[in-house]
Amino acid sequence: QVQLVESGGGVVQAGGSLRLSCSASGRTFSSYGLGWFRQAPGKEREFVAAISWSENRIYVADSVKGRFTISRDSAKNTMFLQMNSLKPEDTAVYYCAAAESGWAPRNSYEYNFWGQGTQVTVSS
Numbered sequence: 001q002v003q004l005v006e007s008g009g010g011v012v013q014a015g016g017s018l019r020l021s022c023s024a025s026g027r028t029f030s031s032y033g034l035g036w037f038r039q040a041p042g043k044e045r046e047f048v049a050a051i052s053w054s055e056n057r058i059y060v061a062d063s064v065k066g067r068f069t070i071s072r073d074s075a076k077n078t079m080f081l082q083m084n085s086l087k088p089e090d091t092a093v094y095y096c097a098a099a100e101s102g103w104a105p106r107n108s109y110e111y112n113f114w115g116q117g118t119q120v121t122v123s124s
Contacts, residue, residue: 002026002113004096009118012086016122020081022096022115030074033099036081037108038092038120048094049081050104057104064090086122093117 008020022034035050049060049070060068069082079096097111105111 002029002032002098004098004113004115006094006096006115006118009094009120011121011123014086014088014122014124016086017082017084018086018120020083020094020096020118020120022079022081024077024079024098028074029077029098031102033101033103033105034070034072034079035097035099035105035111036070036079036094037097038090038094039117040089040092043092045095045108047106047108050106051079052104053102059104059106083120086120088122088124091120091122093119 003025005023031053033052036048037045038048039045047061051058051070067085072079095117096115098113099105099111
């Protein structure tokens with residue numbers, strides 16, 4: 001079992017930056033694929049970014065490409081999402097997730113463990 005906890009959310013003005021962290025406890029997640037998803041009010045959860053266990057596969061949604069960067073520090077059981085040039089439409093609850101497959105899935109159903117989420121609000 002893996003427990004995931006997100007942190008780093010908050011309120012930021014448009015054009016600003018935030019860095020989200022996802023810390024894991026329980027079993028080490030060095031062999032897991034990891035991903036970030038987000039859900040805005042009244043919308044479905046959507047894929048943001050994912051990174052495989054070996055870091056040789058990294059996928060980023062078109063809507064955030066060039067602005068968001070996903071990374072991981074497996075030695076510290078931590079994953080990050082660096083978010084730059086934030087826009088009001090980035091406002092959502094951001095979730096981290098872990099996939100036992102080790103790959104970098106873009107579908108939420110391929111993930112086995114989820115965090116509780118952290119709120120990101122971008123004001124215009």
